[in-house]
Amino acid sequence: MVKKSAVRSALPKAPSGILGLDEITGGGLPRGRPTLVCGSAGSGKTLLSIEFLVRGVELGEPGVFVAFEETSEELAQNVASLGFDIRRLSAQRKLLIDYVRVERSEIEETGEYDLEGLFVRLGHAIDTAAAKRVVLDTIESLFGGLSNAAVLRAELRRLFHWLKARGVTAIVTAERGVGALTRHGLEEYVSDCVILLDHRVTDQISTRRLRVVKYRGSNHGTNEYPFLIDDDGVSVLPITSLGLHHGASSERVSSGITPLDTMLGGGCFRGSTVLISGTPGTGKTSLAARFAEATCRRGERCLYFSFEESPGQLSRNMRSIGIDLGRWLKRGLLRLEAARPTIYGLETHLAFMHRAVRESRPAAVVVDPITDFTLTHSLADNKAMLMRLIDFFKSEGITAAFTSLTSAGVHPEQTEAAVSSLIDTWIVLRDLERQGRRHRALCVLKSRGMAHSHDVREFRITNRGVDIGDDQPAPAARPAQLRKRPGVPARKREMP
Amino acid sequence: MSAAKRSGPKSKVRAAAAKPKAAERWELRLYVAGHTPRSLAAVVNLKKICETHLSGKYRLEVIDLLANPKLARADQIVAIPTLVRKLPPPVKKIIGDLSNTERTLVGMQLVPRR
Numbered sequence: 001m002v003k004k005s006a007v008r009s010a011l012p013k014a015p016s017g018i019l020g021l022d023e024i025t026g027g028g029l030p031r032g033r034p035t036l037v038c039g040s041a042g043s044g045k046t047l048l049s050i051e052f053l054v055r056g057v058e059l060g061e062p063g064v065f066v067a068f069e070e071t072s073e074e075l076a077q078n079v080a081s082l083g084f085d086i087r088r089l090s091a092q093r094k095l096l097i098d099y100v101r102v103e104r105s106e107i108e109e110t111g112e113y114d115l116e117g118l119f120v121r122l123g124h125a126i127d128t129a130a131a132k133r134v135v136l137d138t139i140e141s142l143f144g145g146l147s148n149a150a151v152l153r154a155e156l157r158r159l160f161h162w163l164k165a166r167g168v169t170a171i172v173t174a175e176r177g178v179g180a181l182t183r184h185g186l187e188e189y190v191s192d193c194v195i196l197l198d199h200r201v202t203d204q205i206s207t208r209r210l211r212v213v214k215y216r217g218s219n220h221g222t223n224e225y226p227f228l229i230d231d232d233g234v235s236v237l238p239i240t241s242l243g244l245h246h247g248a249s250s251e252r253v254s255s256g257i258t259p260l261d262t263m264l265g266g267g268c269f270r271g272s273t274v275l276i277s278g279t280p281g282t283g284k285t286s287l288a289a290r291f292a293e294a295t296c297r298r299g300e301r302c303l304y305f306s307f308e309e310s311p312g313q314l315s316r317n318m319r320s321i322g323i324d325l326g327r328w329l330k331r332g333l334l335r336l337e338a339a340r341p342t343i344y345g346l347e348t349h350l351a352f353m354h355r356a357v358r359e360s361r362p363a364a365v366v367v368d369p370i371t372d373f374t375l376t377h378s379l380a381d382n383k384a385m386l387m388r389l390i391d392f393f394k395s396e397g398i399t400a401a402f403t404s405l406t407s408a409g410v411h412p413e414q415t416e417a418a419v420s421s422l423i424d425t426w427i428v429l430r431d432l433e434r435q436g437r438r439h440r441a442l443c444v445l446k447s448r449g450m451a452h453s454h455d456v457r458e459f460r461i462t463n464r465g466v467d468i469g470d471d472q473p474a475p476a477a478r479p480a481q482l483r484k485r486p487g488v489p490a491r492k493r494e495m496p
Numbered sequence: 497m498s499a500a501k502r503s504g505p506k507s508k509v510r511a512a513a514a515k516p517k518a519a520e521r522w523e524l525r526l527y528v529a530g531h532t533p534r535s536l537a538a539v540v541n542l543k544k545i546c547e548t549h550l551s552g553k554y555r556l557e558v559i560d561l562l563a564n565p566k567l568a569r570a571d572q573i574v575a576i577p578t579l580v581r582k583l584p585p586p587v588k589k590i591i592g593d594l595s596n597t598e599r600t601l602v603g604m605q606l607v608p609r610r
Contacts, residue, residue: 100574109590110593113575113592
C-alpha cells in the first residue's frame with residue numbers, strides 16, 4: 001500500500017489549458033486517466049472538452065474526439081464561434097474527429113454482442129493521430145441506441161479501464177441525471193476526477209458554474225466557480241476567496257488630489273482598497289476619475305469599470321471638469337469597460353472583471369459604482385462578490401477604488417456596513433446645505449495603517465478639476481466674516 | 497430517413513418477403529474482431545441462415561476489424577459482431593451472434609415482423 005502523501009505528489013497532471021481550470025485542479029486533469037464531465041443540456045460540456053483538445057494540440061498533444069451526438073461538420077461549425085478552427089487541426093492530423101452514430105431503428109439485436117467495434121475504432125484513431133488526449137462526447141448516447149444496458153455497463157467499465165491502460169488523458173461527458181451526477185451512473189466507473197457543470201437562471205439572469213466534485217489523490221478547490229463561454233473559449237474564475245495571504249506594500253500612491261493625499265498622510269497604500277461613498281451628485285465619479293487619471297500620469301495602466309455611464313459619456317463628462325480620459329485611452333494606459341449591472345449575474349460580472357484584469361494587467365482598478373449590484377442581488381451575495389473581488393485585486397497588488405451610492409436620507413455611514421470591513425480606506429462625500437448653498441464635503445472615515453486627517457473638508461468640482469479646501473465647508477455656527485471666502489488663499493487652521 | 501422507412505407500410509415488407517425477386521442480390525457484410533467464440537458462432541449461424549433462405553443469391557464478406565480497423569468507421573460499427581445488409585436497400589444492421597434465427601430473419605427483413 002502506497003502512502004497517501006506519496007500518491008499525491010506522484011500524481012501527474014495534464015494541463016487542460018483552460019483558463020482558471022488548471023488553478024482549481026492544481027495543475028490540470030489526471031494525466032493518463034479519464035475525467036468525467038457532467039452537466040445538463042447546454043451546460044458547456046462539449047465546448048469544454050473541445051477546448052481541452054485544442055489546447056492540447058497547442059501543448060503538442062494530439063487528440064481524438066469521438067462525437068456521439070454531432071457530426072464532425074456540425075461540431076466544427078459550433079466551435080468556430082469560440083475561435084477554434086478544428087477543420088484546420090483535423091487537416092493537420094493533430095485532431096481526429098470520429099462521429100459514432102448508433103441508430104436504434106436501424107439495428108436489430110439478436111444474441112450476445114460487445115462493443116469491440118468501438119474499441120477498435122478508438123484504438124485506430126488514437127494510433128493514427130498519435131493521440132495523448134481523448135474525448136468521448138456523450139458516450140451515454142449508446143444507451144439510447146442499444147437496448148442491452150447490462151452489456152453496455154460492462155463494456156463502458158471495460159472502456160474506461162482500457163483508456164487508462166492506453167495512457168491517454170480522457171474526458172468523458174455525460175448528461176446530468178435526476179438525483180445523481182449522471183443519468184446512467186457513469187460516475188461509478190470514472191472515479192479519478194469528476195467535474196460538474198451547471199447553468200442556472202435566477203431572476204432571468206443566467207450564470208454558468210463549475211465544480212470539481214472529486215479528484216482522487218489531489219487537492220482541489222471544492223467551491224462552485226463561475227465560468228464564461230465566449231469568443232475566447234471557456235474561462236473559469238478560479239477565485240472564491242483567496243484568503244488573507246496577500247502581501248502589503250508600504251508604498252504610497254497618489255489619489256490624484258494633493259490635499260487628499262496630505263489628509264491620508266501621503267496617499268493610499270499601493271494594493272489597498274479605497275471606498276468612495278456618498279449621496280447622489282457629491283462627486284464620487286469625479287474623484288474616481290481623478291484617481292484613474294493620476295494612475296495613468298504615472299505611466300501605469302488603469303482599468304475602469306463603469307456600470308452607469310457609457311465610455312463616451314464618462315469621457316465627455318470628465319472633460320468638463322478638466323479630466324482628459326480620452327488621452328489615456330488613446331495611449332492605451334486606460335481601459336474603460338462599461339456594462340449594465342443587470343445584464344449578468346454577479347458571478348458572471350466577477351468573471352468578466354477577472355478576465356479583463358488578467359488581460360490588461362492594470363496597476364489600478366476603478367469600479368464605479370458597486371452599489372448598482374444591490375438592485376438585482378441580495379446584500380449577502382453582494383458582499384461575497386466584493387470580498388472575492390477585493391481579495392483578487394489584493395493578490396494581484398492592484399490598488400482599487402470603488403464608488404458607492406448612499407441613498408438620500410440614510411445615514412451615510414450605515415449602508416456600507418456590509419462592505420466597510422473589507423475596505424482599507426473609506427472616503428465619505430457629503431452634501432451640506434448652508435446659507436442657501438450646497439457644499440460638497442469630504443472626510444476620511446477610516447484608513448488602515450496610516451495617520452489620517454479627521455477633518456471634514458470642502459470638496460470642490462470646477463471646470464479645472466476637483467480640489468479640496470483647507471477647512472470645513474461653511475459651518476453655519478460661525479460668523480460669516482470668519483468664513484473662508486472662495487478665491488481667497490486659505491490659511492492652514494487648527495480644528496476647533 | 498430511417499425512421500420514415502421504418503414506419504412505412506408493412507405491406508411493402510411483407511410483399512418483399514413473400515415473393516423475393518429472382519434477380520435480387522443480397523450483399524452481406526459481417527464484422528467481427530478476431531476469432532472469438534462469439535464471432536465464430538456468428539459466422540456459422542449466418543452461413544446456415546443464408547444457405548437456407550438465400551441460397552445462390554447472396555454474397556457474404558466477413559471483415560475482421562482487428563486486421564482492418566479503418567473499415568469500422570465507414571459502416572458505423574460499434575458492436576461486435578454486426579451484420580450489415582448492404583443490399584437490398586435499405587441498409588439494415590443486426591448485432592449479436594445471430595443465435596436467435598427468428599430475430600435475425602426479421603432483422604434482415606427476410607420474414608415480416610411478428
